[in-house]
Amino acid sequence: MKVVVTGGLGFIGSHTVVELQNEGFEVVIIDNLSNSTAEVLDGIVAITGVKPIFEKLDLREKSAVQDFFKRHNDVHGVIHFAASKAVGESVGNPLSYYENNLNTLIYVLQELEKKEVANFIFSSSCTVYGQAETMPINENSAVQEAMSPYGNTKQIGEEIITDISKVSAINAILLRYFNPIGAHHSINIGELPTGVPQNLVPFITQTAIGLRQELMVYGDDYPTPDGTCIRDYIHVVDLAKAHVIALQRLINKNNVEKVEVFNLGTGVGSSVLEVIHAFEKMSGKKLPYKIVASREGDITSAYANTDKANTILGWKAALNLEEAIDSAWKWEQKVRAL
Template sequence: MKILVTGGLGFIGSHTVVELQNEGFEVVIIDDLSNSSMDVLEGITAITGVKPHFEQLDLKDRSKVEDFFATHKDIAGIIHFAASKAVGESVQNPLKYYENNINTLVYILKELGKLQQQNFIFSSSCTVYGQADELPITENAPVKPAESPYGNTKQIGEEIIRDTCKVNPELKGIALRYFNPIGAHPTAEIGELPKGVPQNLVPFITQTAMGLREQLSVFGDDYPTEDGTCVRDYIHVVDLAKAHVVALQRLLQGKNKSNYEVFNLGTGKGSSVLEAIQSFEKVSGQQLNYKIADRRAGDVIAAYADTDKANDVLGWRTELTLDDAMASAWKWEQKIRRK
């Protein structure tokens, strides 16, 4: 079966392509290379022994999207990652985020509606919950007003898919709400490679340990948590990638209970920023240079998933630990800096 992965050279997308190819799917990747590199395609090929079909395409160009689908009518499912994803940048440049994350979704869904098989997996986020009233966070937790245009595009994206599923019974959609993906493939052939200053904790940790960053700032140690630092649910990217394959197979096999479903993807365990640092120091043997800084605007205190629905209904659960993720991220960082 031919599966389209948009943003398939990105961090989560590339790991998902690997897992799809491991399960025997034929993968077509669309990526505009705005936040990725052709080296990733080589990494995927090195891991799986199969080079996926790749097309460099800007999904904001509607006519090119139409042309692509006209030549790929046999697509059995789409996993849609392609989106801008830096919270801070979205605050500075909201129109870029609304154009890139919303328009492209609409164009893809319009073309998907013309296909024989209409299976769609959407890359969503736990940002839709904001600071949840109760922990752990279930899929029934209220969706709060977004803290950023990025978060808002994930909320709007889910609404667009849900509304489209209501009027098109042929369309089957699953929104996967990720918590905090970290780590790299154990082969160190692919991993997280942010352009410029990292927006996420783990690449900042590994770059600081490599000496690329002078110091890591821990934003706030006066939160109402066990050690005063923010708590997050850090999920290994390989576990996350495997969930996409399980969700896709659920749709292909007609096991979905309705034509629009939502699942949280996390470990179910919250780890503080200091615990994440300690995990890295343990597996790497490196002492990390970090300092406590002022709180950062927009940070929620704590967020971790209730994974019962993903475990019981989707039939997926995590297998890898925080230490596993940190070890793989460190192995990846060391490899890319040796190039």
């Protein structure tokens, strides 16, 4: 079965391609290489022994999307990762985020709308909950007003998918995941952000390796036990496996609604300082860090209730924070040694 993975050379996308190929799917990757490199293909091949089809394509170009789906008209599903994803950056450059995250989604859905059978997995985010009133967050928690343009694009994206599913053959699963970290255990693929990292763990590993002078901790006056933000950090391999399970659910017509929603996390919240200390304990390295002003758009706390995914999908995170950090550190060391 042929599956299209947009943003398939990115961090989560590449790990999902590996898991899809391990399950025997034929994968076609779309990526414009704006936040990834073609060398990621080599890592995928090293792990799976299979080279996926890759097309360098910018999904903001509507005619290119139309041409792609004319040539690949036998697709059994689309997993849509392609999007800009940094909260802080989205606050400073909102129009870019709305253009990239929404236009690309619309152009892909317009092609799927033409099909008699269309299975769609959407890379959503816990940011749709805003600052949830209670923890842990379950799928019935209110979708609060977005605190960033990035979060708003995920909310709007979910609404677009829900609306089109009512008048088309599109069946969709929205996966709201929390904070993916880590690298494949083979250390052949991992997170490799361009420029200054926007996420905590690559900032930690780049600081530890000497690429960054010191780690910035954004705020220590939040109403949490140590004053720093709390997040649910999930190993990217666990996350990738959930996408495959969700796609199989749609292909096998096991979904009970046209659009289903699942949280993907570990159910454990860890503060920024706790993650830093976990890294220091695991690596034996002391991290230089500085407390700076909090960032606009950041919420205080978010960690998942994953009972629905555990029960209905039969999926559960298997790897813990220490294992994820350890793999991220090994990946960083390998990358900088090249």
